[in-house]
Amino acid sequence: MHISDGVLPVTVSVACYALTLAGVAWSLKKVDSADLPKIAVVTSSFFVASLIHLPLGPTSVHLLLPGIVGALLGPVSFLSVTIGLFLQSLLFQFGGLTALGANALMMGLPALACGLLFQRFRGQTRSSNSLAGALTGGGGTLLAALMLAVLLATAGEDFWGVAKIAIAAHIPVVLIESVVGGFTLSFIFRVKPEMLTSKPDEAD
Amino acid sequence: MIKGLETRIIALPLGPALLLAALLLLLCLAGFAALRKKRAQKRDPAEAPDWSVPVIDTHAGLSSPFHIWAPAVKVGTLFPYCFLIVSLRSLPWCGLALLISLLAVHLAKIPWQRPLRRLAAMTGFLLMFLVIVPLTSPVQPGDTLLLFPLLEAWPFRVAGLVLALTVVLKACAVALLMEPMLATAPLPVTLQGFTALGVHPALIEMVLLSHRYIFVFQQEMVRMHRSMRARGFNPGTNPATLRTMGNCFGMLFIRSFERTERVFEAMQSRGFRGAFPTGARPALTARDLAKGGIGISLGLLLLIVDRLFPIL
Numbered sequence: 141m142h143i144s145d146g147v148l149p150v151t152v153s154v155a156c157y158a159l160t161l162a163g164v165a166w167s168l169k170k171v172d173s174a175d176l177p178k179i180a181v182v183t184s185s186f187f188v189a190s191l192i193h194l195p196l197g198p199t200s201v202h203l204l205l206p207g208i209v210g211a212l213l214g215p216v217s218f219l220s221v222t223i224g225l226f227l228q229s230l231l232f233q234f235g236g237l238t239a240l241g242a243n244a245l246m247m248g249l250p251a252l253a254c255g256l257l258f259q260r261f262r263g264q265t266r267s268s269n270s271l272a273g274a275l276t277g278g279g280g281t282l283l284a285a286l287m288l289a290v291l292l293a294t295a296g297e298d299f300w301g302v303a304k305i306a307i308a309a310h311i312p313v314v315l316i317e318s319v320v321g322g323f324t325l326s327f328i329f330r331v332k333p334e335m336l337t338s339k340p341d342e343a344d
Numbered sequence: 345m346i347k348g349l350e351t352r353i354i355a356l357p358l359g360p361a362l363l364l365a366a367l368l369l370l371l372c373l374a375g376f377a378a379l380r381k382k383r384a385q386k387r388d389p390a391e392a393p394d395w396s397v398p399v400i401d402t403h404a405g406l407s408s409p410f411h412i413w414a415p416a417v418k419v420g421t422l423f424p425y426c427f428l429i430v431s432l433r434s435l436p437w438c439g440l441a442l443l444i445s446l447l448a449v450h451l452a453k454i455p456w457q458r459p460l461r462r463l464a465a466m467t468g469f470l471l472m473f474l475v476i477v478p479l480t481s482p483v484q485p486g487d488t489l490l491l492f493p494l495l496e497a498w499p500f501r502v503a504g505l506v507l508a509l510t511v512v513l514k515a516c517a518v519a520l521l522m523e524p525m526l527a528t529a530p531l532p533v534t535l536q537g538f539t540a541l542g543v544h545p546a547l548i549e550m551v552l553l554s555h556r557y558i559f560v561f562q563q564e565m566v567r568m569h570r571s572m573r574a575r576g577f578n579p580g581t582n583p584a585t586l587r588t589m590g591n592c593f594g595m596l597f598i599r600s601f602e603r604t605e606r607v608f609e610a611m612q613s614r615g616f617r618g619a620f621p622t623g624a625r626p627a628l629t630a631r632d633l634a635k636g637g638i639g640i641s642l643g644l645l646l647l648i649v650d651r652l653f654p655i656l
Binding site for chain 1: 395397400423427429462463466469470472473476479480481482507510513515517518519544547549551553554556558560562564565580585586587591594595598600604608611616618
């Protein structure tokens, strides 16, 4: 769920933009400028994966994937998430342009946290990687939902009800992301394990 | 929950309330049925679902005041204008901002289907506000509460509805402006406007490249989905679907990581040295700047009247 324009107080939107720009500048410093095109190409695949809807009873849900992006890209995941969200706003209006800073923090910070957690707990076996993948997959979405609730709560007491509903609406997505994240990272561990230990520029 | 003697409570009679509920239900059912019918007509069940990505600059070749506006000034005007719009607080002025955005779309000569699709994308999020905020926001002294029969435990706060409508109008006003701002020039030219405003060129290059490869991976995903269907994959709410999709995402990411090297080598062989060549920036004319002046003045004027004459 992305925040639309006009929901957050303008001071919060501007502050989030400032923090996002700082985060992007930090990410840009973390990577060699010649490798930026590679991260851009990988970002496209995350973008496409987040468009896929998985059936859930009579309806369907699409994945947010902050945890998996964090596990695969590490410190540059913030940059990747910000670019992906800008494109989602540009092409689909998923998230407002004035709320881009807030949306980038909401998805980018969980991605960074999950990247660290995954590296810390993934271990050397397939089952430990699956478990760490499930934790980061579900954990990333849970953190993003909590950040969404916190951001909505900054808009005042009137929006606290919406914040609670938003968290509740994310619970099925957290469960699905957790299972899919476990399978995805287990698959990558079996097929191309070097992707989990290094950045995309060093993958080959 | 109800405090303060000044709070006005209006209890709706059962008859009209039931009629209203029945009408709403009918409307929802009709909408749902129409959507299902449209989807059924559109799609062959054996084909991949609609994962298509709209092309932002399809209508960049038209001619309108927005198309001939220098991108740097256009983006430099409309981006801060959007922030001025989201700063508004009062419902009528937000409505006026929406009317101005509608006029901008009309002037930009963009087919209405595009901006309407943007509004449709926000429907779920904004509907949640329209329903939840009036029911859950705390009651203040002087509020008017509507009590629906059988739902007396959930008083419907009129001020909450006004607040939610304000949010909806602002969101729509800004979403509509996205088309005149970002779809009236080829994407690289529009993004060059952001560079002129101080955005790091590397970031703009990454956006352009990501945008290019979205279409490549979207096609790849459609191919993968087709081959999964050919092998008997039938998506449903079950662990097997999650496992198959998990593996499918894994494959997509592996292919994208492998593709990065080939893309990078192809770019280097074509002379890429860390930056894309950009065309000469168009010279700014007095007309471009005048449009910028009008845009910012309009936004400031809206903000001033919003603060001086807060109606509702």
